[in-house]
Amino acid sequence: MPLGVVGALFVHLRGTGRLYAQGVPRPQQLLTPGPTAVPPEVLSALAQPVIHHRSPDFAEVFALAQERLRAVFRTERDVLVFTSSGTGAFESAIVNLLSPGQRVLAVSQGEFGERWQAMARAFGCDVVPLAYAWGEAPSPDDLRTALAESGAQTVFLVHSETSTGVVCDLEQLLAVCAEADALSIVDAVSSLGAVPLETDAWGADVVVTGSQKALMTPPGLAFAAVSERAWVRAETATLPRFYWDWERQRRVQEKGSTPFTPATSTVVALTAALGLVLADGLEAAYARHRALGRACRAGIKAIGLELYSPDDDSAAVLTGALTPEGVDAVALRLALRDKHGITIAGGHGELVSRLFRIGHIGHVTVEQIAGAMTAIEVELAVVGADVEQGNAAPAALEAFGTVASA
């Protein structure tokens, strides 16, 4: 197996403790639904000298980060910033908004929806699942019925289910929560910045995301936008909390820092990344993600493979597809990685041997998607699969169109 980029970098580290590359490192393109590739401008910001979190330097960056977070979250309120993964920020919502034994309606349509159910159970909540098969999209009517039957005053929603590629109709689901006066906690980890999400206008109470998806920043930061109603609820929620305590977090953030040492370098990188996103505008980002999804679906279909993710413009975050019967998806992914320098994601559970997922959020071009399609064609032929050759890349480029390619 050839040395990857990291292998080359670290091959000499072992003996000397120094960092030398062995020749030119092999590039590895990330076409994964997070962590995603990060623009060079953001890596450059990340590598600036470390700043101190109790200093005017940090306060200045943090204020700019807040301004930009409000813009991408489409909210007027400050956004809580945690040094953690997105899972940590979701946990913060649970421990600040719920009490032991309290009922919560947890809508799930894949791995992450199931994770939030397990998490709420771990904290002693009374979880009522509204569970769909993996790959299905939740329906507002089902939600209305489930809210009425359960009497739950809190709802978990997954905007983009990263395990399947399904992006739900969040606006409608939030409208149903509003009808029932139920507090909504939205997992927007892989959706925010990729597809439209109007935190304030749609009345979402809590929106959680991470740095490492459409926000084009390395992993290590997670965010929670919190409505006034959620702040009121937090006053009476009794689950124990300290690292995740929102009230302390808000108090210190108002002074330009965080209660506990934040990932300052990643905050600097985030600020640069959000500047790039907002320079082009969110509408341009949404259009680009939709077009990348179209390109990817066109390529997959031109190869003759079956789509696992939805075959419509909602699937703007990632494209899931199945290998031909008998062709191992894990081996395909390793071949893409080792022979072509392309990292894509796999499937979970029963689908591990057939499903692969191509992420197209963040810093991804249609030419990368086209290259991946060609590599998939080639590798499927190598293992003897009967698939078309040479059609997928042109199909991807054509489907992308020219409007969104500026």
Place this chain on the structure above:
Amino acid sequence: MPLGVVGALFVHLRGTGRLYAQGVPRPQQLLTPGPTAVPPEVLSALAQPVIHHRSPDFAEVFALAQERLRAVFRTERDVLVFTSSGTGAFESAIVNLLSPGQRVLAVSQGEFGERWQAMARAFGCDVVPLAYAWGEAPSPDDLRTALAESGAQTVFLVHSETSTGVVCDLEQLLAVCAEADALSIVDAVSSLGAVPLETDAWGADVVVTGSQKALMTPPGLAFAAVSERAWVRAETATLPRFYWDWERQRRVQEKGSTPFTPATSTVVALTAALGLVLADGLEAAYARHRALGRACRAGIKAIGLELYSPDDDSAAVLTGALTPEGVDAVALRLALRDKHGITIAGGHGELVSRLFRIGHIGHVTVEQIAGAMTAIEVELAVVGADVEQGNAAPAALEAFGTVASA
């Protein structure tokens, strides 16, 4: 106020979303007890293209990071890696080892000891404090008595109290815990890698630290070394946990990743930084930190200021000193930052107007300490304080000696 390094970098970000420096950014030296300055080799590793946490690339780096973490922790067991601050890793110890109502003896000699007490209370533990005045060091005899009287089976210890500069005699305190068969949870956030700490040989059950102190890595990662006895205790502890759950963490780490998306770029940087630390050896690091402490104390005394941190070689992490009566320490710190490009830390609570703290952990040279001493002399003269001029820098260099300067 002149633009700091970040101000210069970001001045153009607002309009264009692009990252251009306005002239040469003003360097800002961090002489803080964390986050600390990071070597250029580590910043370079940090800025490598992002890698995916479920890939052989990450597994390769993570295995090397584990090898090096075991070496700096002086333990044979794998070290748990959390994407959080050190406070998060300490919280992980509480929620994995304790149950509601369980008694814990919390030794405190400053801000961080008090934080762990507040944290344990937030989780419903029965906290018995063994509290010292800020600046005092805990005594093994007191601990023996307190353990006998309280019957507590769990003890919190702070190795280096960052708010005061006191480094306790951890080996002796751990021996007392062993006598009483009490489980120890050690805050080693600012000590690990700076002063001797033998996790296995001294019988520490849990040792917690962060990436951003003596380990010369940006903030964003925290670590917990866990003894076999602590793993057994975790099986019966009933505090709720999910993000911090050690058992899930261990299971996934054994496969070369973490349960939730880790700060992959910071793990790469950590691996490079630990390589640098271990290339010179831990003994060299300890000697350098002791010598830097000696240099700093000699400088402070040459200026004629009162030391707040201990006046002996135990104070190898940071040096605290008091401004002359009537001279505002906050204004002194701002003058150092804005006029001299040197960031030092302040005091807390009652001491905010008099105390300043100079961190000398990680990537710090004696010449930086000498420069800071000169800047302090100059700025104290500016505000009319009657202090010696020109003596501190030579005193610092002389006290450092030559043995450790290689």
